[in-house]
Amino acid sequence: MSNTDLIIPQRSRDIGDFLVGRFIPFIHKKMVGPFSFIDHMGPVDVKPDRPFDVDQHPHCGLSTLTYLLDGEIMHRDSIGTVQRIKQGSVNWMTAGKGVTHTERSPDDLRGKSYKMNGFQIWVALPKELEEMEPSFHHIPAEDLPTWEDGGASFKLIAGEGFGKISPVPVHSELFMMEISTTEDYLLEINGQLKGEIGILIETGSITACGNTVDAGNMLISKTDDACNLQIVGGSRIMLFGGPPFPERRYIDWNFVSSSKEKLEEAVERWNNREFPEVPGDSTYVPHPKNKS
Structure with a gap:
């Protein structure tokens, strides 16, 4: 199967009250560039009696990106x-x-109804940085590069692309961006992004290499042989890679490493x-193999 022909459908799974569409890892493609895991949270209506609550759980060997x-x-x-x-x-x-x-519903939203929709993403660290000290950065929406072109709006979430640089302090060459369209738009990718490219259709549809791909799917290509994309008006897509x-890279639950022993x-x-604990929190999510 060639990379340009690889289309990955969203596969759903339940985590309590939430339906999650997992795109990678996939049996035919474990990673896209340094991206090792993408979960789509929602869209879902959080109910007053069922707040969003993810108890204390661990990570190592990666960076998490929540958008x-x-x-x-x-x-x-x-x-x-x-x-x-x-x-x-x-x-x-x-x-x-x-x-x-x-990760929890904020106190002032608990007991209320609201919509939740977004992405949880893992980016594997370079081998020499897998044992680095943990760190955290929050980048407000207004600090991210945004621009318009015809009927398309662009936001560079992380990394570099289309001549722009995001302030997110990444540890390897990568890109992640959001594109929303109000009318049909021809996206020319060649020369704008470096490396493998994942194209995730959140809403709407695209046409690539003569194929129409609808929302809930991911298409993988490469910079040097990527087709131009025709994005249907009213669509929202994410590019990453x-x-x-x-x-x-190997994955076991929430851990990523270049070493099985690690x-x-x-x-x-x-x-x-x-593992170190979240101050004031005694919750504990067991490894799946240890769940009774």
């Missing part, structure tokens, strides 16, 4: 960060050697409660 299209989340982590993420802003947490965090790492060590550390 909301609708709704708000309160983030807390073992570094001591307390940060509310709103629509259009970016939470960028680098786990490095190990971090834990929680970058040059792949020279080494393979993954095993991370699982053992979490099972033994040796």
Whole structure:
């Protein structure tokens, strides 16, 4: 199967009250550039009696990127960060050697109804940075590069592309951007992005290489052989990717590493409660293999 012909349908799974569409990892394509995992949260209506609550859980060997299209989340982590993420802003947490965090409905939204829609993304770290100290950065929506072209609006969420640079402090060459259209728009990708390209259709549809791809699907291509995209008016798509790492990456639950041994060590550390904890939070999400 050639990369230009690889179209990945959204596969749904349940996490409590939320339906999540997972795009990668996929059996035919484990990563796109350094991106190792993408979950689509929603769209869903959060109910007054069922707030959004993700208890304390760990990460290592990666950076998490949270980007909301609708709704708000309160983030807390073992570094001591307390940060509310709103629509259009970016939470960028680098786990490095190990971090834990929680994600919950903000206190003032608990007991209320509101819409939640967004993306949870993992970006693998370069091999030499997998054991770096954890860090956290929040970038407000107004600090991200935005521009208009014809009937399309662009936002560069992370990395570099189309001659722009995002302030998100990434650790490798990559790009992630949002494109929304009010009318049909021809997107010319060649020469604008570096590395592998993932094209995720959130709403609407696109036409690429003579094929129409609808919302809920992801198409993968490469810069040097990418077709131009015809984006239907009223669509919203996400482009992401970058040059792949020279080494393979392995995934076990919330951990990513170039070493299977390090993954095993991370699982053992979490099972033994040796990860740092979120201040004031005693919740604990067990490794899936340890759930009764």
